[in-house]
Amino acid sequence: MIRTTCIRIAILIFAPIGACAIHACVSSPQAATAGEVLNIATSMDDSAADDMRSIFAEAHDVVTAFWGEPFSEKVNITLAPNRAGFDARFPPDWGFKSECWMVGAGVADFLLYLSPSAWADEACGHDPDDAQHVLDIAVHELTHVYHGQINPTRDFTGSEEIGWFVEGLAVVVAGQLNRDRYSDPVDAIYEDAVPDTLQNFWSGQHRYAVAGSITDYIDKIYGRNVLYDLMNVTTEAVFLEKLGVSEQQLLYDWRAWVLED
Numbered sequence: 001m002i003r004t005t006c007i008r009i010a011i012l013i014f015a016p017i018g019a020c021a022i023h024a025c026v027s028s029p030q031a032a033t034a035g036e037v038l039n040i041a042t043s044m045d046d047s048a049a050d051d052m053r054s055i056f057a058e059a060h061d062v063v064t065a066f067w068g069e070p071f072s073e074k075v076n077i078t079l080a081p082n083r084a085g086f087d088a089r090f091p092p093d094w095g096f097k098s099e100c101w102m103v104g105a106g107v108a109d110f111l112l113y114l115s116p117s118a119w120a121d122e123a124c125g126h127d128p129d130d131a132q133h134v135l136d137i138a139v140h141e142l143t144h145v146y147h148g149q150i151n152p153t154r155d156f157t158g159s160e161e162i163g164w165f166v167e168g169l170a171v172v173v174a175g176q177l178n179r180d181r182y183s184d185p186v187d188a189i190y191e192d193a194v195p196d197t198l199q200n201f202w203s204g205q206h207r208y209a210v211a212g213s214i215t216d217y218i219d220k221i222y223g224r225n226v227l228y229d230l231m232n233v234t235t236e237a238v239f240l241e242k243l244g245v246s247e248q249q250l251l252y253d254w255r256a257w258v259l260e261d
Ligand SMILES: [Zn+2]
Pocket: 140, 144, 166, 167, 170
């Protein structure tokens, strides 16, 4: 649907000039393969690095298939062989030190991934032998990159009030809502554990379930084009305006949708 819009706009704008602009809009993004888009740097040993390159190629295809659109820019990925290497790759002005559960990070300009070979000693809550989980995290972080390349903040700084959407989107694209390791939004509702405000949706033990589920609700009810359009939003007010709904109504409608599903 997004690609159709792209073609239509190109025809409207460029028709008097010639056909090549239309051609560029339609064909060049489709030609971008994972190998052309992903810049992967690592000091991991060759075979482990090759495994991760395959995983990221697959993850790239999951993300672009979800949107029907390529990445708008190249993706710079660092595969860190250990926790010290992971932390060292963050911009110094962030003053960042990762916690043990954190094995990936993604914004427009970079993606960091702690090698699964380091998880046993330097991470908690992640199983390096669970191939689906290793892939899901790659898709999750690549979704943050994809989103960041569209969002004017590029790294979501200042748009924390819709941080739940940043995470919810990554959860949905990665299919993490459907994995047994995450809780069910129905449980969150029955346990009265759903936050009262959207801003708090990415919090608590059910954060994957509730942030992911309400994003899934927007995708299913409002449509993929609307979901795509929301990626350049930085405030809750504009987010709700685009949906044409109040916060209270959105929460009410989502809850009803979850319970009738
Ligand atoms: Zn995330």
